[in-house]
Amino acid sequence: MTLNFTPHPLRLKHTFTVAGSSRTETPDVLVTVSCDGLTGYGEASMPPYLGESVESVVAFLSRIDLSGYEDPFALAEIHAYLDTLSPGDWAAKAAVDIALHDLQGKLTGLPLWRLWGLPPLPGGEQGLPTTFTIGIDTPETVRAKTLEVAGRFRRLKVKVGVPGDRELIASIRSVTDTPLTVDANQGWTSREEALDRIFWLREQGVVMIEQPLPKTRLDDLAWLTERSPLPVIADESCQHLSDLKRLQGCVSGINIKLMKCGGLWEARQMAVTARALGLQVMLGCMTETACAVSAIAHLAPIADWADLDGNLLISNDPFTGGLQVIDGNIVLPSAPGIGVQRSF
Amino acid sequence: MTLNFTPHPLRLKHTFTVAGSSRTETPDVLVTVSCDGLTGYGEASMPPYLGESVESVVAFLSRIDLSGYEDPFALAEIHAYLDTLSPGDWAAKAAVDIALHDLQGKLTGLPLWRLWGLPPLPGGEQGLPTTFTIGIDTPETVRAKTLEVAGRFRRLKVKVGVPGDRELIASIRSVTDTPLTVDANQGWTSREEALDRIFWLREQGVVMIEQPLPKTRLDDLAWLTERSPLPVIADESCQHLSDLKRLQGCVSGINIKLMKCGGLWEARQMAVTARALGLQVMLGCMTETACAVSAIAHLAPIADWADLDGNLLISNDPFTGGLQVIDGNIVLPSAPGIGVQRSF
Numbered sequence A, B: 001m002t003l004n005f006t007p008h009p010l011r012l013k014h015t016f017t018v019a020g021s022s023r024t025e026t027p028d029v030l031v032t033v034s035c036d037g038l039t040g041y042g043e044a045s046m047p048p049y050l051g052e053s054v055e056s057v058v059a060f061l062s063r064i065d066l067s068g069y070e071d072p073f074a075l076a077e078i079h080a081y082l083d084t085l086s087p088g089d090w091a092a093k094a095a096v097d098i099a100l101h102d103l104q105g106k107l108t109g110l111p112l113w114r115l116w117g118l119p120p121l122p123g124g125e126q127g128l129p130t131t132f133t134i135g136i137d138t139p140e141t142v143r144a145k146t147l148e149v150a151g152r153f154r155r156l157k158v159k160v161g162v163p164g165d166r167e168l169i170a171s172i173r174s175v176t177d178t179p180l181t182v183d184a185n186q187g188w189t190s191r192e193e194a195l196d197r198i199f200w201l202r203e204q205g206v207v208m209i210e211q212p213l214p215k216t217r218l219d220d221l222a223w224l225t226e227r228s229p230l231p232v233i234a235d236e237s238c239q240h241l242s243d244l245k246r247l248q249g250c251v252s253g254i255n256i257k258l259m260k261c262g263g264l265w266e267a268r269q270m271a272v273t274a275r276a277l278g279l280q281v282m283l284g285c286m287t288e289t290a291c292a293v294s295a296i297a298h299l300a301p302i303a304d305w306a307d308l309d310g311n312l313l314i315s316n317d318p319f320t321g322g323l324q325v326i327d328g329n330i331v332l333p334s335a336p337g338i339g340v341q342r343s344f
Helices: A054-062 A075-085 A090-108 A139-149 A166-175 A190-204 A218-227 A241-247 A264-276 A290-295 B054-061 B075-085 B090-108 B139-149 B165-173 B191-203 B219-225 B240-245 B266-276 B289-297
Strands: A001-008 A011-017 A019-028 A030-033 A040-046 A129-133 A155-159 A180-183 A206-211 A232-233 A251-257 A278-283 A318-320 A324-326 A328-331 A339-340 B002-007 B012-017 B021-026 B028-035 B038-045 B131-133 B155-159 B180-183 B206-212 B232-234 B253-257 B278-284 B320-321 B324-326 B330-331 B340-342
Touching: A001 A054, A001 A090, A019 B131, A030 A054, A030 A090, A030 A139, A030 A166, A040 A090, A054 A090, A075 A090, A075 A264, A075 B165, A090 A155, A090 A264, A090 A290, A090 B090, A155 A166, A155 B330, A190 A206, A190 A218, A190 B075, A206 B330, A218 A232, A241 A251, A241 A264, A241 B266, A251 A264, A264 A278, A264 A290, A264 B240, A278 A290, A290 A318, A290 B165, A290 B191, A318 B054, B002 B090, B028 B054, B028 B090, B038 B090, B038 B289, B054 B090, B075 B090, B090 B266, B139 B165, B191 B219, B219 B232, B240 B253, B253 B266, B266 B278, B289 B340
Parallel strands: A129 A155, A155 A180, A180 A206, A206 A232, A232 A251, A251 A278, B131 B155, B155 B180, B180 B206, B206 B232, B232 B253, B253 B278
Antiparallel strands: A001 A030, A011 A019, A030 A040, A318 A339, A324 A328, B002 B028, B012 B021, B028 B038, B320 B340, B324 B330
């Protein structure tokens, strides 16, 4: 098989502000893996807080030689090989892994969800809604933004634990009663404060909370989860399959992201293990093209929560097709592999 | 897809004695599922202690209508449909599931281990040995039997916790130092007695013990596992994926058997979950043809122990190919699907 890659900075439709920093682009590298005349697409997205960059991803990908591998189904072997090259570089590894899975689907003629034996997603009230994030802004802008998207999404998401979060929720609630999910990004320091805020958030129509406390505070997360009226989902606390063993009993569920865990090979195992442990499964993403967002979306039939709006936030997505959002619900493609087409 | 089945009683090469009862046959039903001109093979084996019979399996299979399903990859949907027909009938469900997996491999041209992304098995000392069971018999017969097979297997297995077990081990040890695994089949009632016996067994060259205590005594299994110098594997305590959550911390590993869990769809999830929890994976079987034994053997690349001698015990196996045992190690087929051929 042959690997190719090219940097493709993602232009954000709106300036992205989180924890005091702003940006208008997200670094991204597009990857292809080819065999037997077919091409699989993959992607590494590098938001600044994960520690990878275009330079590190290009350096890692440049060291990969897939000429000794003829079969994209050789996932365990190829991941073991990639792990010999570096103990980290998860986004770069995810890019290769996503392209291999796309190739698997194209070789067999099956979309990934079906190759994996998963059932089709239902629609309507039984469907899996994806959230769409409303950023902190002036009350007028928040109201306008909310009105613009409220009809298209069944769940909205907001960041909390930062200045202005109460006003943000009030502005949203002034125009819609669409259920909210919240991401605290480890923003609260005391478990009692977190519990107080969760009870208040529930009164505001919030239905789930991500990472209320710092990622290593598992005992406090367990204390909080036991008392919380809302499901508590681990995000920063859960990067890899190996984290699940100690998360059992500490949280209600886990957020799986390809750029954290290194690809679909591990993401699938995380979803299977989480469900076996009675943990809810959330699918998340970075700012990404339709390629990576659609790739993880193929796990939606075994997910409880989806936060898959990354590709909706960029203005230069080279991919069409893939995941669609219809009536606020995730609809998976029936085309082989990830189901995206490259348009430029 | 279309389903067909026919009873095929398995004739045992040697009379099988366990817990006071003897038999010379094991009831078995062979199954085929066909689509697109291809045929997948499956099988239900019904040892008497599991509660299924030729009558119950035939009755269950007769109620299945696969004409509405066109795709053997629709595993979640078809299992959900089978579960609407009956809450149990696990061997019958396993037969259908195995045939669907065989079809998946034949449609894609891939052996199951490769379709699942698993690596090839190493050979030699790094390989995965399968055990071969030596039954209780006169010392002369045990010695002769052991000498007959000791060169072909790297692990022998004996039943313990029954009268004559010490003499059996002494007879084996009089002719070979091949490592032993033991299956207590819930045979000890006190955890202290079990621990004493395990220390004695270790001195006899035993390397692993299955189900030393009654299956529901998880607290005692946890006490024993913490103190045991040998890994303690749950067999009767572990039937299904849903058992794993409570087995974490209680045992060293689990024995996965298709006729208990209902097929490869669940068996794979059990193997993935067990490894994520730090539990060892053992692959087991009933008296079965090469079809079902080879089917579960495709999980060998992620297994720690294998007890896959079921097809070696019968004289009328209609299948050739599949799992081979070379130098005592499991060798997986490269042919598509399960990799067995029907010879009569």
